[in-house]
Amino acid sequence: MSDNTKNLSTTATDETRLNTAVNIAGVELKNPVVTASGTFGSGSEYSEFVDLSLLGGVVTKGVANVPWAGNPTPRIAETYGGMLNAVGLQNPGIDLFVKRDIPFLQKYDTKIIVNVCGHTTEEYCEVVERLGDEKVDLLEINISCPNVKEGGIAFGQNPKAVEDITKAVKSVAKQPIIMKLSPNVTDITETAKAAEAGGADALSLINTLTGMKIDIEKRAFALANKTGGLSGPAIKPVAVRMVYQVANAVKLPLIGMGGIMTGEDAIEFMMAGATAIAVGTANFADPMATARIAKEIEKFMVRHGITDINEIIGCVK
Numbered sequence: 405m406s407d408n409t410k411n412l413s414t415t416a417t418d419e420t421r422l423n424t425a426v427n428i429a430g431v432e433l434k435n436p437v438v439t440a441s442g443t444f445g446s447g448s449e450y451s452e453f454v455d456l457s458l459l460g461g462v463v464t465k466g467v468a469n470v471p472w473a474g475n476p477t478p479r480i481a482e483t484y485g486g487m488l489n490a491v492g493l494q495n496p497g498i499d500l501f502v503k504r505d506i507p508f509l510q511k512y513d514t515k516i517i518v519n520v521c522g523h524t525t526e527e528y529c530e531v532v533e534r535l536g537d538e539k540v541d542l543l544e545i546n547i548s549c550p551n552v553k554e555g556g557i558a559f560g561q562n563p564k565a566v567e568d569i570t571k572a573v574k575s576v577a578k579q580p581i582i583m584k585l586s587p588n589v590t591d592i593t594e595t596a597k598a599a600e601a602g603g604a605d606a607l608s609l610i611n612t613l614t615g616m617k618i619d620i621e622k623r624a625f626a627l628a629n630k631t632g633g634l635s636g637p638a639i640k641p642v643a644v645r646m647v648y649q650v651a652n653a654v655k656l657p658l659i660g661m662g663g664i665m666t667g668e669d670a671i672e673f674m675m676a677g678a679t680a681i682a683v684g685t686a687n688f689a690d691p692m693a694t695a696r697i698a699k700e701i702e703k704f705m706v707r708h709g710i711t712d713i714n715e716i717i718g719c720v721k
Contacts (some may be wrong), residue, residue: 407550407625408502409703416435417532419645421708421711422702422705422710422711422712422713423712423713423714424436424698424701424702424705424713425713426460426679426680426713426717427558427657427679427712428580428582428606428657428659428679428680429542429580429582429657430580430605431515431541431542431566431580433460433461433668433680434460434513434514434670435459435460435698435701435713436460436670436674436678436679436680436681436701436713437459437460437670437680437681437683437697437698437701438459438461438462438463438517438659438680438681438682438683439459439461439462439682439684439687440463440513440661440682440683440684440685440687441463441464441465441519441546441584441682442465442489442491442493442519442684443468443582443587443683443684443685443687443688444462444463444464444465444468444687444694445463445464445465445510446462446501446505447464447466447505447509447512448505448508448584450687450691450694451512452508453691453692454635454691454692454694454695455512455695456509456512456514457512457513457514458514458624458694458695458698459514459516459694459695459698460514460680460698461514461515461516461517461541461542461680462512462514462515462516462517462518463517463544463682464501464505464509464516464518464519465493465495465500465519466493466495466519466520466521466546467495467497467501467518467519467521467531468493468495468497468498468518468520468521468522468527468531469497469498469522469527469530469534470497470498471495471496471497471500471714472492472493472495472497472521473492473494473496473530474491474492474493474494475490475491475492475494475629476628476629477628478627478628479491479492479627479628479629479632480627481617481626481627482613483617483633483634483636483638484636484638485567485636485637485638485663486634486635486636486637486638486639486685487564487631487634487635487685487688488615488616488617488626488627488632488633488634488664489612489633489635490627490628490629490631490632490633492629493521493546493549495521498530498534498535499530500625501518502534502535502554504539506538506539506540507574510569511538515541515542516539516540516541516542517540517541517542517543517544517582518535518540518542518543518544519543519544519545519546519564519584520532520535520543520544520545520546520573521546521549522549523549523551524553524640525552525568525569525572525573527617528545528569528573529572530572530577532545532573532576532581533576534579535577535578535579536576536577536578536579541579542579542580542581542582542606543573543577543580543581543582543610544581544582544583544584545567545569545570545581545582545583545584545628546611546634547559547560547565547569547583547584547585547586548560548584548586548588548611548612548633548695551565553677555578558586558588558694558719559593560584560585560586560588560589560611561586561588561595563590563594563595563598564598566583566595566599566602567597567598567601567602568602569599569601569602570598570599570603570604571602571603574602574603574604576711578592578660580605580606581604581605581606582604582605582606582607582608583599583602583604583605583606583607583608584585584607584608584609584611585599585608585609585610585611585650586610586611587609587610587612587613587639587643587662588613590612590613590648592609592646592650593649593650593653593654595649596653596654596656597653598604598653599654599656600654600655600656603646604656605656605657606656606657606658606659606679607650607654607656607657607659608649608656608658608659608660608661608682609646609647609650609659609660609661609662610639610641610642610643610646610661610662611633612632612633612634612635612639613633613635613639613642614631614632614633614634615631615632615633615634616630616631616632617632619702634685634687635663636685637663637665637685638662638663638671639662640662640664640669641661642662642664642690643660643673644660644672644676645664646662646721647660647673647676647677647678648676648677650677651676651677651678651687652666652677656720657679658664658674658675658678658679658680659675659678659679659680659681659682660674660676660677660678660680660681660682661673661681661682661683661684662684663685664681664682664683664684664686664697664711665686665689665697666697667696667697667698667699667700667702667703667704668699668700668704669697669699670683670700671704671716672702674713674716674717674718675716675717675719675720676704676718676720677716677717677718678717679717683697701713
């Protein structure tokens with residue numbers, strides 16, 4: 405047997421001994437890698453590139469009580485180290501989602517995490533109630549949506565609104581709920597504490613940072629919406645800092661996200677305090693990014709003699 409073959413055999417043996425499972429609100433994920441909502445469709449678009457069974461979970465695109473058309477185009481713009489999007493949560497609505505997307509995802513050995521969006525508390529609760537008897541594992545509540553009853557400010561920018569909507573959703577939910585926090589606030593620990601007070605089972609963060617790009621040749625905004633959500637590697641240091649702050653402010657499990665491109669990026673978030681991580685913008689550049697990152701996490705564990713992924717969660721104080 406050659407030295408290379410010996411090394412491969414040793415690595416394969418080591419990897420079979422690894423525990424990569426993590427627990428989010430009583431739901432065990434086989435590994436900490438999930439998809440970030442809005443970057444992976446509801447799984448079918450990427451299933452020809454990635455075996456979804458290799459992932460800890462698939463987080464769907466946002467689902468509303470009725471179909472949403474989204475914002476006018478152009479609604480995507482490339483930036484240094486990332487991208488801006490103002491898609492506007494275009495989605496086919498809960499009826500088609502239940503009929504088409506849930507049965508598709510059930511074919512795979514992965515957890516189903518449904519991202520829920522709405523313009524009013526009643527819209528969120530309607531979707532959550534509809535999902536109550538469906539075979540989905542977790543609900544991620546996107547509170548970066550504009551609250552139409554409060555003049556359009558996002559639910560997630562006001563701690564009182566965060567607590568209120570969390571309580572309302574929790575009162576009708578049958579699955580554990582993950583509140584997805586907006587970074588567009590002065591102190592993200594305040595909204596995190598509000599979600600915890602409202603009864604959230606877990607938190608995910610961060611959502612996109614508000615940004616803008618101007619086409620200087622056209623003297624026009626690059627996005628029809630003028631502003632959009634900035635994602636990608638450019639926001640990672642901000643995201644890691646916020647995950648660390650929230651991990652030390654609440655007792656809830658966290659799903660960290662924001663510019664994760666590699667297994668090493670994922671490990672960084674977990675050391676800051678995230679129990680699981682979500683891969684978003686990377687999917688556009690590399691459709692197989694999620695499975696690759698899951699494998700890179702395993703290689704990091706072997707390289708550093710880590711047998712249980714849970715050993716590193718929040719290890720940096």
